[in-house]
Amino acid sequence: MKKTKEFILRQIADEYLLIPTGQTCEEFNGMITLSETAAYIYEHLEEAESFEKLIEMITQEYEIDPKTAASDAYELLNGMLKNGLIGLSDPKVNW
Amino acid sequence: MDALDSALKIEERLVMKATLAHIPLGGTFELLPLCNMNCHMCFIRLSREEMDLRGSLRSVEEWLEIARQMKESGTLFVLLTGGEPFLYPGFLDLYQGLKKLGMIITINTNGTLITPQIAAALGKDKPRRVNITLYGASNQTYERLCHYPNGFDQTCKGIELLLEQKIDIKLNGTIVPENVHEIDALFEIAKHYGLYIKMDTYMYPSSRERLHPFHPESRLSPKEAAQAALKIKKHQMSQEEYTAYQNHMLNHPSLPNQDSSIQCRAGKSAFWINWYGDMTSCIFMKKPGINVFENGFEKSWKYLLENTSKIQLTGCLSCTKKSVCQVCAACMYCECGCFDQKPDYMCQYTDELIKQLEDMK
Numbered sequence: 479m480k481k482t483k484e485f486i487l488r489q490i491a492d493e494y495l496l497i498p499t500g501q502t503c504e505e506f507n508g509m510i511t512l513s514e515t516a517a518y519i520y521e522h523l524e525e526a527e528s529f530e531k532l533i534e535m536i537t538q539e540y541e542i543d544p545k546t547a548a549s550d551a552y553e554l555l556n557g558m559l560k561n562g563l564i565g566l567s568d569p570k571v572n573w
Numbered sequence: 574m575d576a577l578d579s580a581l582k583i584e585e586r587l588v589m590k591a592t593l594a595h596i597p598l599g600g601t602f603e604l605l606p607l608c609n610m611n612c613h614m615c616f617i618r619l620s621r622e623e624m625d626l627r628g629s630l631r632s633v634e635e636w637l638e639i640a641r642q643m644k645e646s647g648t649l650f651v652l653l654t655g656g657e658p659f660l661y662p663g664f665l666d667l668y669q670g671l672k673k674l675g676m677i678i679t680i681n682t683n684g685t686l687i688t689p690q691i692a693a694a695l696g697k698d699k700p701r702r703v704n705i706t707l708y709g710a711s712n713q714t715y716e717r718l719c720h721y722p723n724g725f726d727q728t729c730k731g732i733e734l735l736l737e738q739k740i741d742i743k744l745n746g747t748i749v750p751e752n753v754h755e756i757d758a759l760f761e762i763a764k765h766y767g768l769y770i771k772m773d774t775y776m777y778p779s780s781r782e783r784l785h786p787f788h789p790e791s792r793l794s795p796k797e798a799a800q801a802a803l804k805i806k807k808h809q810m811s812q813e814e815y816t817a818y819q820n821h822m823l824n825h826p827s828l829p830n831q832d833s834s835i836q837c838r839a840g841k842s843a844f845w846i847n848w849y850g851d852m853t854s855c856i857f858m859k860k861p862g863i864n865v866f867e868n869g870f871e872k873s874w875k876y877l878l879e880n881t882s883k884i885q886l887t888g889c890l891s892c893t894k895k896s897v898c899q900v901c902a903a904c905m906y907c908e909c910g911c912f913d914q915k916p917d918y919m920c921q922y923t924d925e926l927i928k929q930l931e932d933m934k
């Protein structure tokens with residue numbers, strides 16, 4: 479997976495925010511809020527070479543069982559894909 | 574829920590959290606005291622010679638270094654102002670540097686110096702908003718008030734250039750004796766461009782930077798200011814809203830307020846840094862103040878938090894009109910030079926508002 483938009487991730491108080499910059503300001507007026515895990519996923523998704531690897535990374539970082547992590551991550555990534563925030567970096571393997 | 578609505582909700586939530594947790598969420602960089610215009614009532618503008626006597630401008634890199642420290646402390650919103658910020662050398666470099674840090678930027682300008690190049694650069698990486706102050710609705714008023722004969726035409730040009738780039742604009746108007754006859758025309762201009770305009774009729778009698786004291790004749794009398802304020806409300810409110818406002822003002826709760834601490838965000842989650850680096854809680858207050866370039870941001874913010882919380886606004890404690898009066902710490906500071914006296918002008922202004930609303934009933 480790769481990020482396709484210019485956002486800067488900021489943490490302020492206990493809020494995680496995606497701040498649009500550059501051309502992305504055209505499409506997103508204002509900020510997007512994320513949960514702590516969603517922010518972790520957004521920050522690290524380019525480091526993971528597969529969905530499984532990403533889940534492994536999440537479960538190492540947070541006390542969460544792999545099944546819940548996978549269903550949360552699946553939902554989040556799908557939402558981000560739908561809204562054009564991320565895109566497939568390797569369409570052959572759907573990742 | 575549309576994007577703007579949710580953005581506003583997030584913002585409100587952030588402001589509330591930041592104010593409670595004393596996070597410096599929003600700050601202003603007053604980049605320079607120079608301005609191409611020279612308005613009667615301005616309390617910031619200095620000529621180049623006057624400025625040179627006080628100090629020199631800070632560089633883009635110096636501001637960015639402070640911004641990096643601000644980011645560490647949690648600043649998200651930055652307002653760039655002056656004087657006229659587009660006269661600041663390296664303005665666009667600073668702007669772009671702040672954007673790269675993840676700051677959300679608003680710019681306050683008189684709008685006269687916006688060139689196609691500036692508009693295009695801002696259009697490529699948009700600010701959250703540009704606030705343009707309208708000083709009148711004609712070149713004649715700009716000449717009388719701002720000593721800048723073609724100011725009106727130039728401001729309109731600036732607005733049009735930004736609109737072409739689809740940049741969000743808010744208009745601000747300060748109503749003074751020279752332009753009070755143009756309130757309707759100002760609303761017409763806002764309507765013509767499809768923009769929101771906010772007009773203030775109360776002017777803080779500040780002489781902050783200038784070498785001469787505030788001229789009382791540069792603002793409206795309390796009676797005229799109240800008249801103008803009600804005229805503005807009529808423009809902005811539906812009949813229902815106006816009646817509700819009238820009722821609120823006339824039936825103001827009469828319990829005297831016992832809380833004498835500062836009620837706004839100044840020095841709790843908001844701060845101001847003037848062009849030579851003094852960091853204060855609000856544009857109008859010189860104290861508490863600390864030089865941020867000498868002390869660093871974190872230390873300066875701590876100093877501001879601690880010392881702003883000591884301010885007690887005791888001048889209005891026994892007043893029963895506090896809930897309908899717009900008095901604030903800066904108003905007391907500017908009107909009386911202290912926090913333990915009633916600011917006479919504001920009392921008269923509030924009384925006038927109530928009286929005129931009563932007469933209308």
Ligand code: SF4
Pocket residue numbers: 608609610611612614615616617618655656657683719
């Ligand atoms: S345009 Fe603004 S900064 Fe310039 S002189 Fe007028 S009030 Fe002052």
Ligand code: SF4
Pocket residue numbers: 837838839854855856857901902903904
């Ligand atoms: S002008 Fe008044 S309300 Fe505004 S920040 Fe200053 S003290 Fe607060």
Ligand code: SF4
Pocket residue numbers: 888889892893894895898899900915916919920921923
């Ligand atoms: S300024 Fe005057 S009217 Fe307003 S709260 Fe203070 S004492 Fe009351």
